Amino acid sequence: xxxxxxxxxxxxxxxxxxFHTGYxxxxxxDNSLNHFWKISYGQIYPTLKVxxxxxxxxxxxxxxxxxxxxxxxxxxxxxxxxxxxxxESPLDDIPVSKNEVLLKLFFSRNQTNTQTINQLESYKxxxxxxxxxxxxxxxxxxxHDSMEPDAKFWFFTLDYGKRITSAEIDWCQxxxxxxxxxxx
Amino acid sequence: xxxxxxxxxxxxxxxxxxFHTGYxxxxxxDNSLNHFWKISYGQIYPTLKVxxxxxxxxxxxxxxxxxxxxxxxxxxxxxxxxxxxxxESPLDDIPVSKNEVLLKLFFSRNQTNTQTINQLESYKxxxxxxxxxxxxxxxxxxxHDSMEPDAKFWFFTLDYGKRITSAEIDWCQxxxxxxxxxxx
DNA sequence: TGCCGCATGTAACCGGTTACATGATTCG
DNA sequence: CGAATCATGTAACCGGTTACATGCGGCA
Numbered sequence: 438x439x440x441x442x443x444x445x446x447x448x449x450x451x452x453x454x455x456f457h458t459g460y461x462x463x464x465x466x467d468n469s470l471n472h473f474w475k476i477s478y479g480q481i482y483p484t485l486k487v488x489x490x491x492x493x494x495x496x497x498x499x500x501x502x503x504x505x506x507x508x509x510x511x512x513x514x515x516x517x518x519x520x521x522x523x524x525e526s527p528l529d530d531i532p533v534s535k536n537e538v539l540l541k542l543f544f545s546r547n548q549t550n551t552q553t554i555n556q557l558e559s560y561k562x563x564x565x566x567x568x569x570x571x572x573x574x575x576x577x578x579x580x581h582d583s584m585e586p587d588a589k590f591w592f593f594t595l596d597y598g599k600r601i602t603s604a605e606i607d608w609c610q611x612x613x614x615x616x617x618x619x620x621x
Numbered sequence: 622x623x624x625x626x627x628x629x630x631x632x633x634x635x636x637x638x639x640f641h642t643g644y645x646x647x648x649x650x651d652n653s654l655n656h657f658w659k660i661s662y663g664q665i666y667p668t669l670k671v672x673x674x675x676x677x678x679x680x681x682x683x684x685x686x687x688x689x690x691x692x693x694x695x696x697x698x699x700x701x702x703x704x705x706x707x708x709e710s711p712l713d714d715i716p717v718s719k720n721e722v723l724l725k726l727f728f729s730r731n732q733t734n735t736q737t738i739n740q741l742e743s744y745k746x747x748x749x750x751x752x753x754x755x756x757x758x759x760x761x762x763x764x765h766d767s768m769e770p771d772a773k774f775w776f777f778t779l780d781y782g783k784r785i786t787s788a789e790i791d792w793c794q795x796x797x798x799x800x801x802x803x804x805x
Numbered sequence: 806t807g808c809c810g811c812a813t814g815t816a817a818c819c820g821g822t823t824a825c826a827t828g829a830t831t832c833g
Numbered sequence: 834c835g836a837a838t839c840a841t842g843t844a845a846c847c848g849g850t851t852a853c854a855t856g857c858g859g860c861a
Contacts, residue, residue, distance in 0.1 A: 443721055444820080450728035460840050470727060473720040477822055482842055505829050505840045517731075524725055524732045528744060534718035536657040537627055539778045541708055543654060544634035546771045547701075548708045560712060587730045593799075594723045597792050604788035605781075612777050628848080644812050661850055666814055689812045689857055 447474055448484055449512065449520045452494060454587055457509040459485055469578075469591060472571065472598040485510055493519050542612075550616050557616075561609040564602050571598045631658055632668055633696065633704045636678060638771055641693040643669055653762075653775065656755065656782040669694055677703050726796075734800050741800075745793040748786050755782045 447470070451462045459481045466476050485508075488494040493516035497509045512520070538560050545553045575595045582588050631654070635646045643665045650660050669692075672678040677700035681693045696704070722744050729737045759779050766772050 442820090443719070443724060446728075447724055450724070450731070453728065453731055458840075459842090470724070471717065473717065473723040473727075475717045475719075478842075479822060479824095479844095480820080501839090503830060504838090507840060520728070521731055524728060524740075525736055528740070528747070529721060531721065531747065532719075533655065533657065533659045535627070535659075535716075537712060537715065539657040539781060540627060540631055540634070540654070542774055543771075543778050544630075544637065544704070544708060545774050547634070547637055547705055552709055556708075556712070563712070563715065587727075590726055590729050593796050594727055596796070597723060597789075600788050600792050601785055604784050608781050608784050612780070615777075626848090642812075643814090662814075663816095663850060663852095664848080685811090687858060688810090691812060 444476055444480055445484055445488070446520060446523045447476065448481065448488065449493065449516055449523070452488075452510055452512045453517065453520055457511060458507045459510075460507070469574065470594075472567075473594060488516065492516075550620055554613055554616050557609050557613050561606060561613075564606045564609065568599060568602045568606070571595050571602065575599075628660060628664055629668055629672070630704060630707045631660065632665065632672065633677065633700055633707075636672075636694055636696045637701065637704055641695060642691045643694075644691070653758065654778075656751075657778060672700065676700075734804055738797055738800050741793050741797050745790060745797075748790050748793065752783060752786045752790070755779050755786065759783075 447466070448462060451465055454465075456462050456465050459478065462481055463476070463478060466474060485494065485496075488510070489496050492513060494510045494512055497511070498506060499509050500506050538556070541556060542553065575592065578585075578588055578591055578595075582591075585591075631650070632646060635649055638649075640646050640649050643662065646665055647660070647662060650658060669678065669680075672694070673680050676697060678694045678696055681695070682690060683693050684690050722740065725740060726737065759776065762769075762772055762775055762779075766775075769775075
């Protein structure tokens with residue numbers, strides 16, 4: 438087991454939460470972990486295979502009527518332990534999140550203020566859309582999954598997304614304002 | 622040229638800012654772009670080579686006294702144009718920044734509240750250190766590079782770092798508080 | 806003598822995405 | 834009939850890191 442293999446634990450966690458097929462796991466990540474994690478089939482299926490090989494999960498073939506067959510994966514007790522050990526383990530060094538907007542801004546002496554302002558405006562739009570999406574997910578969990586014992590933690594992560602996005606929007610606004618004032 | 626090759630433009634931008642060797646570029650990134658970009662020698666040297674091959678930069682061998690020889694790279698006008706074209710170009714889809722803390726929090730039903738609180742406390746410490754570092758860099762630019770025409774933009778990126786980090790700290794505090802209240 | 810700073814470079818590896826292949830069923 | 838949803842899987846590729854190699858000069 439490598440230090441960095443968070444993706445493996447994301448899958449372990451989703452198995453524990455009650456998602457048992459590769460397809461389901463992918464859906465859940467796209468819908469609910471989308472703001473801080475993503476994953477492709479190219480990793481899910483091979484990882485599930487490895488999980489079984491390592492004894493952290495089991496597979497069952499399930500035939501379905503009206504739908505293609507599927508494979509259901511279930512955590513073993515060893516898998517549950519592995520998940521809990523990872524949860525307890527101290528945080529890795531947090532990787533730098535590369536930010537294209539900041540990179541461009543850093544070099545913006547090489548373009549006009551108007552161009553820089555336009556970039557920031559379009560970034561602000563993206564952020565506002567994102568904020569609306571988080572609010573939407575929040576509402577949908579409130580109305581559909583409020584009984585879900587995990588829901589509490591899902592809200593914490595959404596709150597994070599909303600707070601950070603909102604701080605980014607404020608920064609955009611402030612920076613645009615500063616640049617406009619200079620143009621006079 | 623690929624769509625995603627921001628790293629190439631980071632180097633182009635630093636050549637324009639006045640850093641002319643691979644070693645210098647690495648230093649600058651480690652000191653000043655560290656909060657939103659990083660890069661290893663394993664990419665810098667090969668990329669500089671490619672830049673020359675594409676006619677975006679030129680090389681000169683420079684012998685030095687008391688120091689090893691070095692290679693100085695300079696932007697060509699074609700390189701300057703490429704940089705400006707990239708600056709103007711619309712933002713790519715912003716990649717999801719994977720967040721180990723949120724991933725663990727998302728699955729925290731599988732551990733005790735106390736353990737979750739501890740994780741958040743240690744994350745908060747990391748964030749507070751980070752905030753102090755940003756403030757430090759800001760002060761050092763104020764006292765050493767305030768005449769630098771790029772400085773204005775450097776401050777914008779640092780302001781971003783401080784605002785987002787501060788929002789993260791607030792979120793930590795709030796989430797910890799919520800979890801503590803539940804324990805009663 | 807050994808370490809640090811300066812300076813350049815590469816091969817192996819790794820995590821992850823993309824593009825593709827396959828195929829069933831349902832619905833308009 | 835075609836599109837969408839369900840469902841599984843892989844090979845090629847790509848951006849990036851890590852570990853290593855090399856070597857000079859100054860300093861403790």
